[in-house]
Amino acid sequence: MGSAILGARNLTGCEHRLALDSAAAADGVAKPETAEANRRIEAAQAHRRHVLDLIRGFWSDRPEGTVVVVEAADHRDRVAATRAAMDRGAQWILQAALPTDVERGRRGHAEALLRHGEGYLPIIVVNHRVTTTIAEPREGEVPTLRTSPLFGWHPEPDATRSFRSRRGDVMRLAQIAAMLDDLGRLHAPREEALGGLIGLDADCIVVVPLGESAHDYDETFDRRRAIAAGDIATSPRRVSECRSCHWWPRCEAELTEKRDVSLVVGGNQGQILRDIGVVTIDQLADYRGAEPAEWVGAVRFDDTVVSAKCWVRDIPLVRRHDRPRVQRADVEVDVDMESYSERGAYMWGTLLTDNTDPARPVAYRPFVTWDPLPTRDEGRSFAQFWAWLTAERDAARAAGKTFAAYCYSQHAENRWLRGSADRFADMPGVPSRTAVDAFIASREWVDVFEAVNDNFVCPKGKGLKRIAPVAGFNWRDDEAGGEASMEWYAAAVGLDGAVRDESQRERLLQYNEDDVRATKVLREWIDSDEVLELPLAADLLAENAGGGVLPGGR
Structure with a gap:
């Protein structure tokens, strides 16, 4: 077991993946990351560079050596530079690298180490949101979350946010704290140690008490190291992580055989x-x-x-009820949103069907920005989408017609509806959060995914691309899917230095149109007699x- 060296990434997720990765590494075989994993890594690196530049800017007027950026290419040189900066008492050490501890089996790095007392506290930067805004804090309630501004360490209770805790973030901070403690550089005893977490919004440092997780970290680390060393056997199990794992084809074959x-x-x-x-x-x-x-x-x-x-x-599918039901309306609008990671929603696609007027074309209309995200132009396209949607709704009501807008799995659409209203509240045409919440809560916003869940047992999954083919719909692009669309978008706008390929814009529009058409076909099939052929x-x-x-x- 002495040869197993773990990074923080090895402490969470599938244990069998860790065993397979460790065995492959021991054999000198490196499994390549999936395209989706590489995209996330690149996006995270870009976000970290942005945040570290912000921190450097806050301290740009301070004496040389107050902020040290570790930029050496070689790991040993990075470790040496980090240790030298700690010896000199630098206030901030950015891109810090800690020495690999072969005996204890740990390796790690931190986006920042911040001087605090006689030692350092670890700060990491992640490419997802780590807090949720509390619109109306409860009067008299004592906040449990503490945050600090980005420019320094000034923790205060924060009643405006709640913590969106992820085990992987806490385990990584706990590992860095353990390594700093081993070096005698941690700012406090481990049971009292704190860490800092900067998320996608980069508007504060979330204070994470690490003493609460120290015991959990130690137990997890010991078990995971034994797995990596082959001392604890694992076997495949299908979990959510399998969707993006490079070992899934192998595990799927084993599971199917068994x-x-x-x-x-x-x-x-x-x-x-x-x-x-x-x-x-x-x-x-x-x-x-x-x-x-x-x-x-x-x-x-x-x-x-x-x-x-x-x-x-x-x-492929089984009915729960003798006659499946889904809400219908005179005027129906299918909606599908396309986003890129946490950066924003660049497209709102719509498909309008007027069931009372056969002469009116079933029309696809996208509202899109091709400015690379994040961009203020996202607010412009969102405002246009909202104005069009509400105009169609109001016109239907005025004509005495019923109206409904449909999406598939409203969690993502609702998140970006609310988020767009919040982020672009100062832009013309952007609805208020109150207006958005009222729409989401109304009967005029219908989730077809919920209808599928209510009406069917879905043995192969409930995703649109699993269910719509049963209703007879197929996508025009054989590669269509969420992961592929991320690659298409990066090329379509030349994101983060990627080579721009504007032909991918048409591909994204076709993909989005197929998604809204799939929702329409599925809804109409649920409401037809054809569905009665299912057992x-x-x-x-x-x-x-x-x-x-x-x-x-x-």
Whole structure:
């Protein structure tokens, strides 16, 4: 186990991936990252450079050596420069590198080390949001979050934000703190240590108490190091991380060969099934006992049995009800938003259908900015989208027609509707947050994903690209998908120095149009007689009713 050296990234996520990565590294074989992973890495690096430039700017009038930027190419030289800066008592050490601890098995670096007392506290910069704005703090409530301005360490209770904690961020700070402690450079004993976290908004430093996580870190580190060394065996299980993992083709083949139950039931629910001896899909499909007493989670137990039966029989979708239902309207607008990571929403695509007027064309209309994100022009395109949408709604109402706008899985659209209203509130035509919230809460904003979840058991997933083909819709571009669209967008606008290829703009528009058309086709199919050709979940469950699993029951 002594040869296993872990970075903070190894402390969270799939244990089997860590085992496979470690074995490959020992054999001298490096698995390349996926395109999606590389895109995220590049975006994170660009964001970190931006934040570090801000910090340097705050201290630009201070004496030389107050802020030290470690810029050496070689790791040993970076470590030497970091240690020298600590020896001199530099206030800020940016791009700090700590010496790899071969004996304890740790490696790490910090975007910044900030002088505090007789030592340093670690600060990391991440490319996701780490706080949520509290619009109306509760009077008299004592804030649990502390934040500090970017220019220094001045922690104060913050009633305007709540912490969006991620285990990976906390584990990374805990690892850096442990390494600083080993060097005698930590600003306080580990059980009292603090760390700093700067997120995508880069508007504050979130204060993270690291003493609370020290024990969890130590236990996690010891287990993960044993896995990396091959002392603890792991096996594949399908988890959410699999979607972007370079090992997934190998793991999927193994799981399919074993007909592993995790292919249809994930997370804690899969472990509950394994604990009662249900380890294959076939065993779950034939299950006739009572629902496990420990069953938890959003997925109903009888849905997992139905999904297993579908997997065995290659059934793509199953009805929950005799007649599926979805909200319809006289005037229908399908909406699909395209965003790039956390930088912003560059396109709002729409498809209008007037069911009362066959002569009116079913028209696709996008509202888009091709200025590289982040950009104020995003506010202009959002304002135009909102003005058009509300004008169509108002016209329908004035004509005595019902109106509904549809999206697929409203979480993303709602986030950017609200976020755009907040960020561009000072721009002409941008709606107030109150107006946006009222629209989202109304019956005129319909989530087709929720209709799918209410009406069907979906053994192969509920994503639009999984479900719409069952309704007869197919995308024109065989490569269409969220990951691919990120690459297309980077090329379309020449993002972060990428070679600009404006032909990708047309590809993105076609992809967005297909997404809104897919939502329309799916909605109309749910409302048609064709959907009645699907089997009923109750009929499939009735085959097992001699045991304890009853249709629709727990």
